[in-house]
Amino acid sequence: AQTPVKVTVTGAAGQIGYALLFRIASGQLLGADVPVKLSLLEVPQAVKAAEGTAMELDDCAFPLLSGIEITDDPNVAFAGANVALLVGAMPRKAGMERGDLLEANGGIFGPQGKAINDNAADDIRVLVVGNPANTNALIAQQHAPDVPAERFTAMTRLDHNRALSQLAAKLQVPVTEIKKMTIWGNHSATQYPDLFHAEVGGKIAAEQVDEAWLRDTFIPTVAKRGAAIIEARGASSAASAANAAIDHVFDWVNGTEWTSAAIPSDGSYGVPEGLISSFPVASRGGRWEIIQGLEIDAFSRERIDASVRELVEERDAVRALGLI
Numbered sequence: 001a002q003t004p005v006k007v008t009v010t011g012a013a014g015q016i017g018y019a020l021l022f023r024i025a026s027g028q029l030l031g032a033d034v035p036v037k038l039s040l041l042e043v044p045q046a047v048k049a050a051e052g053t054a055m056e057l058d059d060c061a062f063p064l065l066s067g068i069e070i071t072d073d074p075n076v077a078f079a080g081a082n083v084a085l086l087v088g089a090m091p092r093k094a095g096m097e098r099g100d101l102l103e104a105n106g107g108i109f110g111p112q113g114k115a116i117n118d119n120a121a122d123d124i125r126v127l128v129v130g131n132p133a134n135t136n137a138l139i140a141q142q143h144a145p146d147v148p149a150e151r152f153t154a155m156t157r158l159d160h161n162r163a164l165s166q167l168a169a170k171l172q173v174p175v176t177e178i179k180k181m182t183i184w185g186n187h188s189a190t191q192y193p194d195l196f197h198a199e200v201g202g203k204i205a206a207e208q209v210d211e212a213w214l215r216d217t218f219i220p221t222v223a224k225r226g227a228a229i230i231e232a233r234g235a236s237s238a239a240s241a242a243n244a245a246i247d248h249v250f251d252w253v254n255g256t257e258w259t260s261a262a263i264p265s266d267g268s269y270g271v272p273e274g275l276i277s278s279f280p281v282a283s284r285g286g287r288w289e290i291i292q293g294l295e296i297d298a299f300s301r302e303r304i305d306a307s308v309r310e311l312v313e314e315r316d317a318v319r320a321l322g323l324i
């Protein structure tokens, strides 16, 4: 039998964790023939709740689930890990300054990066979901000098999926008709969902919608969808975030011709090298590649630059705080 793949999930007792773990255990993260071993990392006060979730996982009798470990020690959680989903983070509380938020998250993602560096398997792949995801991924990466930098990624796939669904509804087409969607930049309100390269029925999407809808409805709806869900549901999105994490890792491992992911920049499209920024990407041979050669019009340029500027500011802030 195949050796199980070890998947570590942090913040495992949280909302997203609850929506994520059952799908991993059922085979949706890596494939229906890949056995998995789960490691649940939580803060000490949430370990008991994680144990409860583990009891439910047991009760599903998933054929592919070969074991569950629960711990509050990152060195244990990441020992031999092949995939790490970093979901647990410090949420922004009312009145919190950005510096405080970054500092609190530095205290989480720095040590986790080091624990990954010291303990994970050679093929470790890291996806950061916890916000501010791009900068948290950068912090973790900077504490893991022995892990190839490209193995640290942050999630913009939920933004990508939201963009697909908004455009499909507008044009009354199935989401499968839409190709080449791209989210650029930071997973934040400055992100840029790009319809100038997206295609519907083989034609550019931006040419099939009016400019006012694109600018004043589509972009803000995608960027502010998280707040709209909180407003409607009384709780933040969790199942859709978990779904996007599944999509990201599945495509990273199994390949795709085009999606969006925040990966370390190689300087493409004017994004400073090293920033973990969202790009149009393909995955080949288990590696993300930035799709090259796209022409960037002035409207897109301005928006990509604004989001990248925010990433530069976050990077400079965590540098100034000594977190990287």
Ligand code: NDP
Pocket (backbone or CB within 6 Å): 010, 011, 012, 013, 014, 015, 016, 017, 041, 042, 043, 046, 087, 088, 089, 090, 091, 092, 108, 129, 130, 131, 132, 158, 226, 236, 237, 238, 240, 241
């Ligand atoms: P959730 O599971 O709902 O969210 C976890 C993180 O994912 C948050 O940072 C959240 O950001 C982020 N996120 C990213 N994209 C989305 C999205 N589309 N919708 C919603 N959230 C998104 O949080 P809970 O509070 O339910 O659970 C967090 C758990 O993490 C707790 O159990 C806590 O104990 C644990 N934790 C564990 C740590 C560890 O393992 N060392 C460290 C810190 C916390 P945002 O805040 O912006 O919504």
